[in-house]
Amino acid sequence: MSTAVSARAGSGLSSSSRAPPASAALGSVARPSAGCRRQHGARQSPVFRSRGAAMVAVQALPPNPILGAAAAAAFASQTMTAPSLTEPPPPPPAGEGGNFALAQRLRQLQELQQQAQAQTQQQTQLADTAPAVMASARDPGSSLRSAPAATAAADGGSGSGVVGAADGGATPSFCEPETLSGLMRQFVERQESFDSGLQMDGLLAYYRRLGCSAAQVQAAVVEVAPAAAGAEAGLSAEVLTQQLQLAAWELVAAAVAAAALAAYQSRPRGWSRKDLLEVRASAVAGQGLFTTAPIPSGTVLGAYPGRLRSGAEMLTKCEYAPLASSYAFRTGDGSFLDPTDVTGQPSPYPAPGLFWPLPSDVSLCFANEPPKGSLGTNASVEDGSAAGDLLFVACRDIPAGAEIFIDYGITYDRSNYGKN
Numbered sequence: 001m002s003t004a005v006s007a008r009a010g011s012g013l014s015s016s017s018r019a020p021p022a023s024a025a026l027g028s029v030a031r032p033s034a035g036c037r038r039q040h041g042a043r044q045s046p047v048f049r050s051r052g053a054a055m056v057a058v059q060a061l062p063p064n065p066i067l068g069a070a071a072a073a074a075f076a077s078q079t080m081t082a083p084s085l086t087e088p089p090p091p092p093p094a095g096e097g098g099n100f101a102l103a104q105r106l107r108q109l110q111e112l113q114q115q116a117q118a119q120t121q122q123q124t125q126l127a128d129t130a131p132a133v134m135a136s137a138r139d140p141g142s143s144l145r146s147a148p149a150a151t152a153a154a155d156g157g158s159g160s161g162v163v164g165a166a167d168g169g170a171t172p173s174f175c176e177p178e179t180l181s182g183l184m185r186q187f188v189e190r191q192e193s194f195d196s197g198l199q200m201d202g203l204l205a206y207y208r209r210l211g212c213s214a215a216q217v218q219a220a221v222v223e224v225a226p227a228a229a230g231a232e233a234g235l236s237a238e239v240l241t242q243q244l245q246l247a248a249w250e251l252v253a254a255a256v257a258a259a260a261l262a263a264y265q266s267r268p269r270g271w272s273r274k275d276l277l278e279v280r281a282s283a284v285a286g287q288g289l290f291t292t293a294p295i296p297s298g299t300v301l302g303a304y305p306g307r308l309r310s311g312a313e314m315l316t317k318c319e320y321a322p323l324a325s326s327y328a329f330r331t332g333d334g335s336f337l338d339p340t341d342v343t344g345q346p347s348p349y350p351a352p353g354l355f356w357p358l359p360s361d362v363s364l365c366f367a368n369e370p371p372k373g374s375l376g377t378n379a380s381v382e383d384g385s386a387a388g389d390l391l392f393v394a395c396r397d398i399p400a401g402a403e404i405f406i407d408y409g410i411t412y413d414r415s416n417y418g419k420n
């Protein structure tokens with residue numbers, strides 16, 4: 001049996017025989033990255049002829065950028081060690097002036113020199129253009145805006161976006177986008193990284209030198225890595241934004257759920273068999289609880305109303321609303337059910353507490369104790385299966401119209417009985 005608590009103003013809480021003294025229970029709760037420019041009109045030298053051969057060797061290479069890089073390195077090395085093209089040719093041996101064979105040889109060398117200069121100029125243009133092509137490849141949107149200009153520059157200003165063969169001839173078959181992208185992909189896989197701008201510029205210059213057009217090279221580059229990486233990066237940003245939004249909503253949902261759970265846990269309790277009971281004036285004291293139909297013994301009449309409060313909370317409330325102590329009922333775990341508002345009067349919206357829109361049935365808090373000379377109690381107060389449940393149960397057959405009487409417990413303050 002749980003305990004009804006009563007307090008006359010200034011007398012404090014008191015509890016039933018099963019509960020510890022109110023003062024002890026309340027006391028146990030605590031608050032609670034330049035390049036070299038070569039001069040034009042230079043004259044031949046034996047070393048220059050050697051360099052020309054190296055360039056022919058480069059052009060004959062298969063479209064393998066790895067081998068191409070090695071050949072380009074050899075070419076660069078010979079170029080770096082070659083004497084200046086502006087050096088005068090060695091004078092003809094004495095007595096051989098006007099030698100026709102020698103003059104013919106000199107003309108051949110001059111022609112080779114002019115060819116080399118033309119190729120060098122074209123390479124320089126390509127080197128200047130490669131970064132722009134690279135940039136447009138990395139940014140597909142930028143590609144649409146800058147590709148024509150970049151292609152025109154790469155083609156020596158011809159304005160053609162397709163004619164790009166370095167020798168002005170037909171474009172090699174491996175420059176077809178599918179083949180070229182496959183070759184680039186091999187390069188990327190071997191390098192295990194496509195981050196280096198130097199690697200990319202070298203790759204672009206290499207395929208342009210082999211005769212691929214700027215447009216072909218650009219298309220292959222876009223297909224292989226940078227464009228894919230850019231698109232992936234854009235997708236990642238979009239996904240990241242979605243995930244952040246989702247996380248924000250989850251946070252809001254969690255906060256709402258936590259608030260709802262807290263409100264539910266602190267909701268006012270209580271219900272009664274309204275089909276069998278009513279509250280009306282009592283001859284014993286103030287309002288009383290009466291049957292409206294015969295009730296068999298063992299019938300559950302309802303659960304005691306109120307918000308669950310700790311002993312400390314209850315004590316605080318009783319300081320400003322002493323009357324609440326007359327209606328607060330101690331539960332089996334030592335907390336209290338408080339069915340009163342801030343004035344201490346019984347209310348369907350007990351206060352203080354988190355907002356709860358549903359009214360609670362406070363009928364059971366009007367049950368009195370049996371007066372002297374009566375048949376005694378006809379209902380018992382028992383702990384329910386849920387925490388905070390205090391059930392009123394008919395402990396004998398009760399006729400219609402009878403008042404329900406319960407026992408508040410031996411420590412209940414009854415000093416005001418008969419004085420109201």
Ligand SMILES: C[S@@+](CC[C@H](N)C(=O)[O-])C[C@H]1O[C@@H](n2cnc3c(N)ncnc32)[C@H](O)[C@@H]1O
Binds near residue numbers: 286326327367371420
């Ligand atoms: C939980 S209330 C019961 C409802 C109360 N009669 C009312 O009108 O609000 C408990 C208070 O009712 C009064 N009461 C209950 N039983 C009584 C009895 N047998 N004799 C005198 N007063 C009683 C006391 O004032 C007691 O503090």
